[in-house]
Amino acid sequence: MTPSPEGRPEETDMELIDRWKAGDSRAATRLVGRHSQALARFAASAGERDGIEELVQDTFVRAFASLDSFRGASTLRTWLFTIERRLMLDRRRAERRSRETVPVQEADHVSEYGALDSLIAEEAQERVRKSLDALSPTQREVFTLRVQQGLSYKEIAEVVGSTEGAARVHYHNAIQTVKEFLRDE
């Protein structure tokens, strides 16, 4: 248990979960506050542009609804990433289906560009985004989970439903691609 800024020992995720189950809604606030930004960053770096807050919200609603199935075999954050990733995949499948049936409106381009524009503030950051776009979806997930979230290969394998060995290979390939992209820019 790590100490909080106030000097009190920081409660673990499992302790907060138990408190929430006992009816303490403040425990939910602590858990959401602790993990929401990491989820938002993961979604953004995985290529999500719109509705990230909604995605994070859905992730927590689903997670809290099935907290009894969380046994603590992995960290809560890893488990949340797994849920969020599934939601992203569902969302992309739904978008792909709607794109097949509904013609793309001009306004869609405008709103997407506007959202992107607001997210990208500096040139260096746009270069990073472009370099990540050059990766395959799985490479991008593995690379951002490793570099931006600091997850271990074992945790990454859990999130993306793969093996540690495969995660290592994806990481090595990804860093080579990103490095070459940034070098050539």
Next chain:
Amino acid sequence: MNKCTDSDIQELLPDLLHGALAEAEKARVDAHVATCESCQEDLDVLRTVKSAAVFAPSIDVDRVVRQIPPYRAIVPAVEAPARTRVASWLVAATVALFVVGGGSVLMTRQNSSGTSVKAPPIDSAAQVAITQPSAPSRVAVATPNPKIAEPASSHPHALALAAEADGLSDRGLVQLMNDMDTFDALPGSDPDPVISVDSGDSL
């Protein structure tokens, strides 16, 4: 620039970035990076990528929490034993249907031919055969006795009821099907259609 060949160190660079290495390991990685240009470049790239993660919008925690439903403990399912009981009753009913239906077939055969019914050769040791024509309600469990399980060719209308249908051999199944085709109690065809006289009120 020479490419680094120490993949172990390369894999630990993100951990170095996140301060997740133990002291001894951190010292080892630091010492390597100090002399390896390739790893220095990797580390620069990783720093850039990590710092670029600040684009994500800030999340309104209270708004998220408001959407979370209150906790309701999952009560252990009580339906499971009930389903087992229902399944047991279904199995028992199916077995009873086989026994009663088979008994009816045998009784019909016995009444029409007046001969005893014996079991055809069946692989399964568990066979049920009615052996006494005068007392059809009595059911005897046969053992794999060659005197009881005589060849079907000598008794063309013989019928055996296997305790488990899966235990029937192909020959036994064919015999059973043939007997069912000639079963007198079954209706010969579908009932005649009933033509109602419409009064003209409908439609």
